[in-house]
């Protein structure tokens with residue numbers, strides 16, 4: 312009998328296992344891939360992610376590798392006008408700045424903090440269920456080889472097509488009508504761009520951008536209205552479509568970056584999200600089974616919040632488990648559901664807001680050619696709403712009590 316089984320070893324699953332370790336709970340991560348899997352070359356981690364990574368004890372290591380971004384430039388491709396956007400708060404309150412990191416590096420940093428044998432690769436879960444045993448709920452996962460594992464808790468961190476979310480009765484994610492191509496460009500002799508500056512180019516029905524990762528790697532993306540939801544996998548086709556069709560009129564600097572693309576890093580992702588009302592009113596837990604990360608709140612990536620909020624989820628759930636442990640001296644089956652309910656209560660509105668804000672900001676940035684849309688994008692979004700939207704990324708998910716502190720509290724309370 313395991314204490315906690317986590318289905319999926321992506322950002323949410325690994326962060327969850329590490330957060331639980333911090334409060335003294337051992338978790339087994341079941342990941343269907345053969346090793347750490349990172350689709351997409353890089354991701355932006357905003358201030359809320361750095362607060363969560365700090366609670367997980369890995370922020371310094373990651374931050375030392377990547378430059379912070381305190382500003383960006385948005386170029387209107389048609390008028391060539393350029394707006395500057397700032398990521399540091401105007402009120403001088405400080406706090407962490409966004410950084411863009413290699414996905415694989417983030418996963419490795421999280422995984423290496425876990426106890427040996429806590430990730431089991433090539434473990435594809437086909438179903439979950441609960442049973443009563445001696446008056447207590449027992450959670451069971453079944454793997455594709457027919458074997459089963461029992462645990463006190465199951466946390467579904469199995470991404471957008473989550474089996475656990477389906478078991479809870481959550482609706483499948485909906486297509487947003489937009490797709491995003493992305494890749495990594497490599498300059499072995501150095502790219503020479505200023506570190507940490509995010510450049511964006513906006514045009515009718517499409518938006519593209521780039522940012523440096525280190526001295527040699529540049530991360531680029533191109534988002535486009537795409538009613539057909541076609542999945543493209545051939546890297547040469549993706550590159551041709553982006554450079555010769557979607558962004559052929561974009562500034563030469565962007566096209567040069569595309570030419571330097573590492574073909575193996577190219578991805579074309581149809582962007583999906585869960586309807587906000589499904590997260591607001593849906594069943595996010597049943598018995599001792601719940602979800603986190605994309606399994607709970609798939610969202611479009613315009614605010615770069617899917618991964619960041621997955622890190623928040625991990626800290627919040629572990630904090631509530633930690634509170635329960637410090638009260639009882641261990642993970643008591645009867646109290647687990649209470650802790651999960653508190654987690655859901657804390658996450659529901661936050662996740663709903665992020666899904667809605669991400670969808671709307673993507674719609675404003677990529678939609679339509681009319682004057683109204685241009686006004687909404689250039690004036691309403693970038694000049695007025697941007698600061699408000701960016702404030703959402705300054706969310707503090709709290710800290711984690713350390714396991715040693717809790718075991719001493721536990722022994723105090725049990726004496």
Ligand SMILES: Cc1cc2nc3c(=O)[nH]c(=O)nc-3n(C[C@H](O)[C@H](O)[C@H](O)COP(=O)(O)OP(=O)(O)OC[C@H]3O[C@@H](n4cnc5c(N)ncnc54)[C@H](O)[C@@H]3O)c2cc1C
Pocket residue numbers: 318319320321322323324341342343344348351353354355356434435436437468469470471473474491493580582603604605606612614615616617618619620621
């Ligand atoms: C194009 C794009 C750009 C993005 N950019 C950003 C960004 O800049 N910043 C940001 O914060 N977020 C960004 N996101 C969102 C971010 O990628 C996701 O929110 C994040 O990866 C979610 O992590 P996860 O662990 O929940 O899911 P995943 O990363 O999908 O991991 C799920 C894991 O579960 C495993 N799994 C699935 N099913 C099973 C099963 N049955 N059994 C066992 N294992 C299973 C999978 O193999 C996988 O490893 C972006 C998303 C996209 C599509």
